[in-house]
Amino acid sequence: MATKASIITLPNPTLRERSHKVREVTDATRQLVHDMESATLDWEASRHHELGVALAAVQINRLERVVVIRNDFEDKEDRSFLALINPEVIQTSGKPEYDHEGCLSVLDIYGLVPRYPAVKIKALNLNGQEIRVKAEGFLARVLQHEIDHTNGLLFVDHVTDKNGFFHLNEDGHLQAIPYSSVEASGILSESL
Numbered sequence: 001m002a003t004k005a006s007i008i009t010l011p012n013p014t015l016r017e018r019s020h021k022v023r024e025v026t027d028a029t030r031q032l033v034h035d036m037e038s039a040t041l042d043w044e045a046s047r048h049h050e051l052g053v054a055l056a057a058v059q060i061n062r063l064e065r066v067v068v069i070r071n072d073f074e075d076k077e078d079r080s081f082l083a084l085i086n087p088e089v090i091q092t093s094g095k096p097e098y099d100h101e102g103c104l105s106v107l108d109i110y111g112l113v114p115r116y117p118a119v120k121i122k123a124l125n126l127n128g129q130e131i132r133v134k135a136e137g138f139l140a141r142v143l144q145h146e147i148d149h150t151n152g153l154l155f156v157d158h159v160t161d162k163n164g165f166f167h168l169n170e171d172g173h174l175q176a177i178p179y180s181s182v183e184a185s186g187i188l189s190e191s192l
Contacts, residue, residue, distance in 0.1 A: 002035035004043040006060045009105045010154065010187040019058050019065045019150040022085050025128040029066065032057060033083040033126065036068045041079055043104050049172030051076055052104065054142050056149030059105045067146040073138060084123035084133075087147050093118035100166065100174055101145060101155040106187055110174055112164035113155050115141045156187050 008014060022029060036055045044052035053073055057066040065086045072078040096114035118136045121143055125131050135143055145155060159165060162179040169175045182188065 002039040002042075002060055004039060004046055006035070006039045007043060007055075007104050008059060008061050009107050010156075010185075012061075012105075014061055014063070015058060015105055015149075015154060016152045016189065017058070017063055018152045019056070019063045021065050022124070025085055025124060025126060029064075029085065030126055032062060032064065032066055033068055033081075036060060036066070037079075037081050040068065040070075040081075040104070044076075049168060050102070054146045055104060056146050058149050058152075065150045067150065069139075069142055069146065073142075083126050084121070084131075084146075085125070085128075087121050087123035087143070087150070089119050089121050089144065089147055090132075091120040092116035099141060101141070103145070103155055105149075106154060106156060108167050109156070109177070109182060109185065109187065110166040110168070111155050111159040112161065112166075113141075113145075113158045114160070115144045115158075119143055121147070154187075156182075157189055 039060050040052035040055045053070045057064045067084045068081040071080045094117040097117050098112050098114050100110050101113045102110040119140045120134050122132050165177050165182045166174040167177050
């Protein structure tokens with residue numbers, strides 16, 4: 001069973017690699033999904049003010065195009081997930097909107113990131129059947145974030161303003177942090 005210790009973090013170079021397409025959904029794929037869910041829930045248990053909403057396989061050091069998304073973002077007691085195999089965005093709608101994002105693979109840093117407010121994606125489910133998902137708002141943001149992971153991109157790559165980085169204070173509120181400390185952390189692929 002995977003734990004929070006299984007989650008790799010920047011500057012680990014694997015996070016910058018593209019994941020491979022899953023050719024066939026097998027028991028090994030289903031075990032990977034189970035491990036991803038376990039790691040997410042274990043991470044969440046260690047974070048007082050946060051909810052583990054999603055994870056990509058690359059985040060547990062597996063370069064496979066698999067993501068898991070929490071079924072209910074409002075209810076921490078609902079520990080169920082939707083697994084998406086080979087997810088891809090097939091349509092975006094609206095003008096990108098800015099909001100804060102964090103990541104289990106980017107320790108204690110959050111960023112102001114533009115994302116499309118609505119997306120359509122296609123993927124395979126755990127039975128190997130194609131599914132399509134329409135999403136708006138926070139779910140659309142989460143899907144774009146996780147699909148980025150499968151392409152070797154992280155939310156920090158989308159932060160366009162040096163004043164767009166934050167951390168959680170002791171009360172669970174976002175507080176701006178100096179760009180110099182973000183630079184020193186080694187998480188950026190290139191300077192703004």
